Amino acid sequence: MSAPLIDIRRVSKVYGRGDVAFRAVDDVSLRVQPGEFVAVMGASGSGKSTLMNIVGCLDNPSEGQYRFGGEAVESMNERELAAVRNRRIGFVFQQFQLLSALSAWRNVELPLLYRAATDRRRLAVAALASVGLADRVDHRPTELSGGQQQRVAIARALVTNPDLILADEPTGNLDSTSSGEILDMLKRLHAAGRTIVLITHDEHVASVASRRFLMRDGRLQEAVAA
Amino acid sequence: MSLLRTFETGLRGIAAHRLRSILTTLGILFGVAAVISTVGIGQASSNAVNSRIASLGTNELTITGGSSVSGGVRGGAGSAQTLTLADVTGLSDSSNAPDIVAVAPENQTSTTVINGSVNSTTTVEGSSAQWLTANSRSLAGGSFFTTTNVANHALDAVLGSTTASNLGAGVGSQVTIASTPFTVVGVLQSSGGAGFTNPDDVVVIPITTDQDLLVGQGHVQRIVIASGSAATVGSAYAEANQLLLQTHHITNSTAADFSIVNQSSFLSTAQSVTTTLTLLLASIAAISLLVGGIGVMNIMLVTVTERTTEIGLRKALGATPADVLRQFLIEAATLSVVGGILGVATALAVGVLLPHFTTIGIAITPLPVVVAVGVAAAVGLIFGVYPAARASRLAPIVALRSQ
Numbered sequence: 001m002s003a004p005l006i007d008i009r010r011v012s013k014v015y016g017r018g019d020v021a022f023r024a025v026d027d028v029s030l031r032v033q034p035g036e037f038v039a040v041m042g043a044s045g046s047g048k049s050t051l052m053n054i055v056g057c058l059d060n061p062s063e064g065q066y067r068f069g070g071e072a073v074e075s076m077n078e079r080e081l082a083a084v085r086n087r088r089i090g091f092v093f094q095q096f097q098l099l100s101a102l103s104a105w106r107n108v109e110l111p112l113l114y115r116a117a118t119d120r121r122r123l124a125v126a127a128l129a130s131v132g133l134a135d136r137v138d139h140r141p142t143e144l145s146g147g148q149q150q151r152v153a154i155a156r157a158l159v160t161n162p163d164l165i166l167a168d169e170p171t172g173n174l175d176s177t178s179s180g181e182i183l184d185m186l187k188r189l190h191a192a193g194r195t196i197v198l199i200t201h202d203e204h205v206a207s208v209a210s211r212r213f214l215m216r217d218g219r220l221q222e223a224v225a226a
Numbered sequence: 227m228s229l230l231r232t233f234e235t236g237l238r239g240i241a242a243h244r245l246r247s248i249l250t251t252l253g254i255l256f257g258v259a260a261v262i263s264t265v266g267i268g269q270a271s272s273n274a275v276n277s278r279i280a281s282l283g284t285n286e287l288t289i290t291g292g293s294s295v296s297g298g299v300r301g302g303a304g305s306a307q308t309l310t311l312a313d314v315t316g317l318s319d320s321s322n323a324p325d326i327v328a329v330a331p332e333n334q335t336s337t338t339v340i341n342g343s344v345n346s347t348t349t350v351e352g353s354s355a356q357w358l359t360a361n362s363r364s365l366a367g368g369s370f371f372t373t374t375n376v377a378n379h380a381l382d383a384v385l386g387s388t389t390a391s392n393l394g395a396g397v398g399s400q401v402t403i404a405s406t407p408f409t410v411v412g413v414l415q416s417s418g419g420a421g422f423t424n425p426d427d428v429v430v431i432p433i434t435t436d437q438d439l440l441v442g443q444g445h446v447q448r449i450v451i452a453s454g455s456a457a458t459v460g461s462a463y464a465e466a467n468q469l470l471l472q473t474h475h476i477t478n479s480t481a482a483d484f485s486i487v488n489q490s491s492f493l494s495t496a497q498s499v500t501t502t503l504t505l506l507l508a509s510i511a512a513i514s515l516l517v518g519g520i521g522v523m524n525i526m527l528v529t530v531t532e533r534t535t536e537i538g539l540r541k542a543l544g545a546t547p548a549d550v551l552r553q554f555l556i557e558a559a560t561l562s563v564v565g566g567i568l569g570v571a572t573a574l575a576v577g578v579l580l581p582h583f584t585t586i587g588i589a590i591t592p593l594p595v596v597v598a599v600g601v602a603a604a605v606g607l608i609f610g611v612y613p614a615a616r617a618s619r620l621a622p623i624v625a626l627r628s629q
Contacts, residue, residue: 058542058623079546086544097539097626101242113231114544156543 003070005163005195006032006055011064011074012218013050024050025061026218032197034163037190039198039206041223042215049168051215052199056091056166057084069163086114090157094169096149098141098156104128105137108156115160127155131185147178154185165189165196171205183208232549236556243529250525251565254606257518258569258598261511263576265594268504270587275497285456286360287463289313289449289470289486308474308483309446311433314354316469317451323465328359328452331433333441339429340402341393348389350403350429352436360450368397368412376432383408387416388426403429404439459488508594515598518565519605526558526613537617538625547618554614555607562606566599 013025024047032038042048053059054066057073060081066073069088076084085091090111098107108124117123125137131151141149150170157165167186171179187208190196198209206212212223240247291309309331316322317329333352338345351357355373358364371382383401385393390413395401399410408431417425437443453462463486470484471477530537537550545553577590 053623056542059621079548082541082544082546085542091542093626097535097542099242099536099539102238106238110540111543113235114540114546114549 002033004031005034005036005069006030006197007065007067008055009065011054011061011066013047013054013059014062023218025054027064028218028220030055030213030220032164032195034195035190035193036211037186037196037198037209039200039209039212040215040220041200041203041206041212043201046215047218048199048201048215050218051220052166052168052197055197056089057081082114086111087160088163090160090162090165092150092153092157092165092167092170094172096141096146096153096173098149098152100141103138103140104133104144104152104155107141107152108159110156111160123159124155127159128152130158131155145178146174147181150174150178150182151185154182158189163195165194166199167196168199169201170198171200171202179205229552232552233556236553236560239553239557240560246525246529247561250522250561251568253518253521254515254562254565254602255518255569255572257511257515258566258602259572259576260514261508261598261601262570262573262590262594263580263588264507264511265504266573266577266588266590267580267586268500268507269591270589272497272500272504273589274587275500285453285459285462286362287451287453287459287466287486287488289451289466289484291446291448291484309449310444311446313470313473314446314449316473317449317466318356322469323462325453325458325462325465326451327454328356330354330357330360330450331446331448332357332450333433333436333445333447335436335440337404337440339389339393341395341399344393346389346392348386348392348427348429350431350436350440352433352441353430354433357430357450360452362452363417364415365412366415368410370412370430371432376434379434379438380432381406381408381435382411382432384412384414384430385410386414386424386426386428388424389429392427401429403431406439463488512601515601515605518602519562519609522558522562522606523609523613526554526610529557530554530613530617534617534620534625537620538622541620541622542626550618551614554617555610558606558610558614559603562602562610563599565606566602569602570595570599 008028008030011025011028012023015022015024026047028051040048040051050059054061057068057076058081060076061074064074068084071084073081073084099110105121105124105128108127109120112120112123125134128134128137131154133148133151133155136144136148136152141152144152165186170186171182174182183205186196186198190210196209198206200206213220214223289309311331314329314331317326320326330353335350335352336347337350338347339350354376355371358370365384366387368384370384371380375382383403385395385401390396390410393399393401395410397410397413401408401410414426414428414430433446437445441447451462451466453459466486467479467482471479471482474483476482540550573590573595577588580586580588
């Protein structure tokens with residue numbers, strides 16, 4: 001068995017102190033091998049977003065160890081975390097999070113601005129082409145449909161060729177047709193060898209993943225295959 | 227992130243929020259332009275005062291009748307009638323006062339001068355033939371009335387250049403003063419300068435005629451005397467003082483019924499007034515620059531709040547706190563510097579246009595330009611730092627959720 005990409009051991013995230021202390025993530029362990037497609041399900045308030053922040057190196061855990069691709073992440077400072085996010089993780093958010101003032105390719109280019117990258121336009125245009133938006137390169141987000149906007153966001157996640165795609169409710173703001181397209185795209189990326197972690201409250205959406213976990217009151221358990 | 231790319235990102239941020247950027251720039255622009263032009267206007271008026279001092283020379287003394295300032299309880303200078311034409315004659319005597327080269331009595335009356343259908347209210351001065359020398363003035367045309375003319379109560383008038391053009395009169399014209407027809411015998415060379423009275427708006431007539439028609443017999447308001455040079459003005463003062471004390475039979479010099487002042491001392495007062503005025507204008511302008519700066523800070527704060535999601539996203543995509551700080555700093559500094567440069571351009575344009583359309587002079591000097599632009603840049607940086615530092619510390623997740 002190869003080394004896991006994500007190796008989370010007994011991680012907790014505690015907010016507040018003493019009597020009012022709240023364990024948003026409570027003693028969670030999770031291993032994800034390269035190439036796996038993992039879904040984390042949970043109702044709102046279950047702690048799945050907090051877990052996603054830890055997995056995505058957006059936040060440090062209060063307790064426990066987290067090694068991402070062999071790097072000890074739990075002790076990193078903000079600057080080092082930023083570098084890990086930039087080099088190794090591609091984010092897809094529920095709200096798309098595109099900058100409305102920038103064209104599609106300028107949005108896709110963003111992560112390349114924070115690393116030594118030449119040829120940024122070519123890379124951005126290639127990433128847009130890979131999600132089927134070669135003809136929308138210079139469009140503003142407001143000129144695109146919701147599904148197209150989310151595809152721009154996926155292109156932005158792919159442009160750095162990351163080790164992990166972390167998708168947080170990627171279909172939460174989309175109609176069923178667009179949702180289907182986005183999920184198909186995630187499946188294709190998985191088939192092409194990408195490691196994907198998908199966070200969702202929707203069991204149907206989670207069904208595209210090969211392994212499913214359920215988050216409840218801060219604790220994580222593997223769901224039995226449906 | 228390389229500096230070049232940080233610049234690119236910052237500039238793109240400015241371009242993406244055009245209206246806001248323009249408003250910020252305008253705030254700085256007007257602040258800087260106001261500072262430079264008000265200081266320029268102040269500078270110009272103090273230059274004018276300085277040039278008047280230079281043109282008057284320091285060889286002139288004015289003797290005013292009545293109480294001296296030290297009298298305190300007595301009326302102000304000129305309030306009593308103590309100077310006479312005999313004093314003028316005495317001061318003109320070179321054996322008594324060898325350092326006094328010119329003596330001119332002066333009576334000033336504001337009255338209407340008529341030339342045909344045109345009339346103008348101006349200052350009529352009754353004086354002697356030595357008026358030109360005593361006042362360091364010269365003629366542009368014609369001649370000045372002579373001592374003989376004065377003795378003959380001649381109806382001769384010499385016009386200042388402004389008065390001449392106001393009346394449409396020249397040498398040989400007939401003008402009417404106090405219902406009496408005068409012949410214009412000369413026109414004065416313009417002395418320029420923008421003091422508190424216009425030295426070119428004047429009509430000079432023989433003092434004898436003046437006493438007949440306007441001020442009454444024996445009236446001498448003041449006497450202007452000139453020494454040969456600035457070096458002898460001190461001894462001219464002493465001679466005049468000595469002579470007048472003697473002829474007025476005053477033994478205690480503190481009880482003198484006249485006072486002698488160097489003309490430039492009036493102007494140094496005027497100069498200090500101008501300086502105070504310049505300071506006042508400049509401080510109002512500085513406040514407007516400060517307000518502009520607070521505007522930048524305000525807009526940067528709004529920007530940061532509005533763009534919290536953008537900051538969160540950029541941090542999620544790998545921007546370090548330093549990257550975010552630099553991006554916002556560059557935005558703020560660029561707006562301030564561009565505003566500063568446009569402000570300088572505006573001030574220069576005002577400097578060129580103002581004298582064309584108004585009589586206000588403006589002298590733009592390098593110092594206020596450097597200071598105003600420096601302050602604008604500093605204001606942008608300082609006021610940009612606080613919101614930018616706040617923005618850079620936001621946790622990416624908090625920022626992303628703020629939508």
